[in-house]
Amino acid sequence: MSKITLLEAVNMALQYELQRDSNMVLLGEDIGLNGGVFRATANLQSEFGPTRVMDTPLAESMIAGVAIGMAVQGLHPVAEIQFMGFIYAAMEQIVGHAARLRNRTCGRLSCPLVIRAPFGGGIHAPEHHSESTETLFAHIPGLRVVIPSSPKRAYGLLLAAIRNPDPVIFLEPKRIYRAVKHTIANDGHALPLDSCFTLREGRDITLVTWGAQVMETLEAAEVLAHKGVKAEVIDVATLKPLDMKTIYSSVAYTGRCIIIHEAARSFGAGAEIAANLAEHALQDLKAPVVRVCGYDTVMPLLRNEHYYLPSSRDIVTAAEKLVSFN
Amino acid sequence: MIFNPLNNDMTSATELHSKRQYDTYPLDSKQLIAAYKVMRLTRLFDHKCIALQRTGQIGTYPSCEGAEAIGVGTAQAMRSDDVFVPYYRDQAAQIVRGVQLEEMLLYWGGDERGSDFKGPRQDMPNCIPISTQCTHACGIASAFKIRHQKRVSVCSLGDGATSKGDFAEALNLAAVWQLPVVFVINSNQWAISVPRHRQCAAKQLIDKATAAGFTGVQVDGNNFGAVVTTVAAAIARARAGKGPGLIECLSYRLSDHTTADDASRYRQKRELEQARQQDPLTQLSAQLRARGEWNDSLEAELNAHCHRHIDRAVANYQNTPIRSAESMFEHLYAERPAQLDWQFARIKTQELNDE
Structure with a gap:
């Protein structure tokens, strides 16, 4: 066992499952010899051959459509879309077909596929390479949206996503691809989907987040602890279907909740969580539910992206204000 | 020059047919009669569906009048373990594939169980978003190839669908990966109100295969023999690992786009009347009669049989309880x-x- 990054954990999970499941195939742009632009699929083609690890022509809608055809036939394709900013060409296939195939054939056909895409800002990437538009997928019935935020959860959740019999959009926070290293046993152990992970316990305030913002939030919780505020940190992990139960039971203790996401504020997943709290947990709330989010603007180019991204400081400020609310 | 199959200045579908001498293919009368019977059943079922829609008993329905030879020819050229990837005007092919009439009625009548085919379990359901089925056909063919199965996926689409990127992306991949997939275009000259020449400036839609690096074939889509032999040849090639096929079947949409459409708003009556002269059913029936294999009494018997079959399907549809x-x-x-x-x-x- 060695310490590995989130990116290496993705690679390890893919490698493990390719070995275990002879129906699993990988497809995408530059994923073969090149091992993907981030190297998530490094060495997999040389190990499993070009029939299992396939470089495709450059067409995102085609990649999704072909993955659907493969999945219908019982293969377990894991398709890579190079950046989330290019996934929109595949939206028609994902929304119009993958999400509804099981339902529209009454279970005769199904679509056990995973579409992986790196998302989010903070790596000084070019235009169209930094957005967080997970809400677009979370709105679609029939899909699962899974977002890991650590090497351990990347490994366990990706295995679970591949083994899941329905389509999963697996969004990888590229900003923390190499941020931390975890010691992970390569034992093929999957983590549960559809469940939040409580990363830190605290009775004063609940901080709900996902993706790269988990790092900022954990940092904020540490700062808050020094100031005497005990924050509970929840990593949503599966955005759809959303495990509100874990959030309700935390808020039942804390009575205060901040939702942190990189995605633009309006109609973001934070609004869904806040609305659920208002509908079902109003009596537990001691203060308004607050969101710390990206602005309702186009993601700025790299020089100014730090102004857009929520920081641990923003979270601390919002939390301090919220604990003093009466 | 504007392409018009009814304009004699251009190569007409009929000329193409005679040029390629499809009649020399060994099609025995038995196969032709079987095809004619399904084509007639499809036509009568189609008319019934329109009547059911007009009387509020099913929802919006896309007629397949004029596409019968293409559908039956395509499906007869397939093996049962091949996979059919249809669009929404493929009733004829689906009947041959074993989709039940009451399943089609359920689907257009608004019940998901209509796509839970009891017959061809692996065939794809009707694809409504235009051209998006083309890449599914590639994925299915890719699965066959990966598993070393000698199966072929056959994808059907209209001429309008060839304008979409999905079609180009699918042809491109099919050729690069040498997939066992055959695309069959029902080139019926109309995509709702947009005529063929406003859809694409290329004289032949099969030129798009050339762009992808393989050769397509244009056939008379009103001639069952031409369709079945051409599709069969492409399927045999694909099955032998020689790569994808594209067949453009020149035909004419004898109906409105769907029951929600009124083609008289944009289409000349004269053009439709001319197209009716090339009705695929009339042509096949004439061919059979010329061989002495068909007559009025057989036709009457067939009609009666079809009506009984359709009535039974309609009754089954109407007696199916609504889902919870x-x-x-x-x-x-x-x-x-x-x-x-x-x-x-x-x-x-x-x-x-x-x-």
């Missing part, structure tokens, strides 16, 4: 996530209150 309200949750996921439990419970209550 909560059925919308049943196949959303393999297992209903606990998060949906309260919505599921709510709709059950709602259903009880409605009763």
